[in-house]
Amino acid sequence: MAEFNQLSLDLASLSVHADDDLTLVADVASPLHVSTTYHYETDPSKLISAKERDIISSGAFIYSRFGTPVTQRVEAVLSQIVHGHAVVYASGLSAYTAALAYYNPSHLALADGYHGSHGVAAIFNRLSGLKQIKPYDEALGQGDLFHIESPINPTGESLDIAKAVEFAHSRGAKVIVDSTFAPPPLQDPFEFGVDMVMHSATKYFGGHSDLLAGILVTKDPEVAQQLLKDRAMFGSAPGNMETWLLLRSLRSYKLRVTTQAHNGVKIVEFLSKGLTSGELPVLTKVYHSSLQKEAFVTEQLNRGLYNPTFSIEVKTALIAKSLPSKLKLFHHATSLGGVESLIEWRAMTDKTVPDTLLRLSIGVEDVEDLIADLRQALAASVDLL
Numbered sequence: 001m002a003e004f005n006q007l008s009l010d011l012a013s014l015s016v017h018a019d020d021d022l023t024l025v026a027d028v029a030s031p032l033h034v035s036t037t038y039h040y041e042t043d044p045s046k047l048i049s050a051k052e053r054d055i056i057s058s059g060a061f062i063y064s065r066f067g068t069p070v071t072q073r074v075e076a077v078l079s080q081i082v083h084g085h086a087v088v089y090a091s092g093l094s095a096y097t098a099a100l101a102y103y104n105p106s107h108l109a110l111a112d113g114y115h116g117s118h119g120v121a122a123i124f125n126r127l128s129g130l131k132q133i134k135p136y137d138e139a140l141g142q143g144d145l146f147h148i149e150s151p152i153n154p155t156g157e158s159l160d161i162a163k164a165v166e167f168a169h170s171r172g173a174k175v176i177v178d179s180t181f182a183p184p185p186l187q188d189p190f191e192f193g194v195d196m197v198m199h200s201a202t203k204y205f206g207g208h209s210d211l212l213a214g215i216l217v218t219k220d221p222e223v224a225q226q227l228l229k230d231r232a233m234f235g236s237a238p239g240n241m242e243t244w245l246l247l248r249s250l251r252s253y254k255l256r257v258t259t260q261a262h263n264g265v266k267i268v269e270f271l272s273k274g275l276t277s278g279e280l281p282v283l284t285k286v287y288h289s290s291l292q293k294e295a296f297v298t299e300q301l302n303r304g305l306y307n308p309t310f311s312i313e314v315k316t317a318l319i320a321k322s323l324p325s326k327l328k329l330f331h332h333a334t335s336l337g338g339v340e341s342l343i344e345w346r347a348m349t350d351k352t353v354p355d356t357l358l359r360l361s362i363g364v365e366d367v368e369d370l371i372a373d374l375r376q377a378l379a380a381s382v383d384l385l
């Protein structure tokens, strides 16, 4: 299992080197290991039976559902950069499923946020009678779970993590934070005493819109061991190709995410100024954590780096549907976190949002080019008023 906080290096260096001592061959770039099975020692005296050792905690390579050389490398890198023991899964939602299975709460306090997490909670309701309650509901008690997503999907506004921790812990409940919208170095939910952190690694960690993955992070090595054992039984580790793509993506992680964060803030500034001055008359609202006034927001996103994904609202549903096709540098697509900027008429995938809402995920393109593109598309939309 991956150690963490052992190296006093910057995130950029850790992303490139935290798995150096796990190299099995002389390659500088990690090989892609495709095997699902690994041959045993040829010397019979070295064979250790499953009765004599725990397969998962031994870290031995036996069968790829239990762990692979690249899974170990990915977890070594992620553990360093997310400040806990990271366990990698086949998707963000399989990570969330593993967290609910681990905590097995009677009540789950769940605010709005990503609709898929609500879908997982509904399955647990069917299986075990798990009751979904509102955040800060008095029914939250011993052994329950408070799930907080911050910044929240799709608006990209922050929720108060410390407040959730205080409420939940005073009742004997645990707190999991979905930090997908603000991965490191934007936010570290462990600074506020949370019990577990999850990410859809499909987004910023993957960063190229070409892999699905998720992670759970815990400070407690025993919890991490149990998660690894559960994962081996659920069969929810990512496949060899995806794991390798994730490791490769992590090498350039800091460059990407910090560029995206800076670009995002500049674009939000452009949009909110245009809204206030009336220069962008089709806009009615810009949502983003950088526009929030509450003190906890800058405490959580404490490096001046804000989430690169956020939402806007426009005057009519027709404008919202049409704006994406007027943009040249934004793909009209769901998801977020990739190097390419995306815009989504969010009603395509989320039943809960107004049909005037568009979600933007800012990529690594030149920010002035992105602003110029948005300016021309918003200006062209005035004809639809």
Ligand SMILES: Cc1ncc(COP(=O)(O)O)c(C=O)c1O
Pocket: 091, 092, 093, 094, 114, 116, 149, 153, 178, 180, 181, 199, 200, 201, 202, 203, 212, 213, 214, 335
């Ligand atoms: C905030 C958030 N959490 C979890 C997920 C689920 O991640 P995945 O698609 O990797 O399962 C998403 C996906 O969009 C998300 O936006």
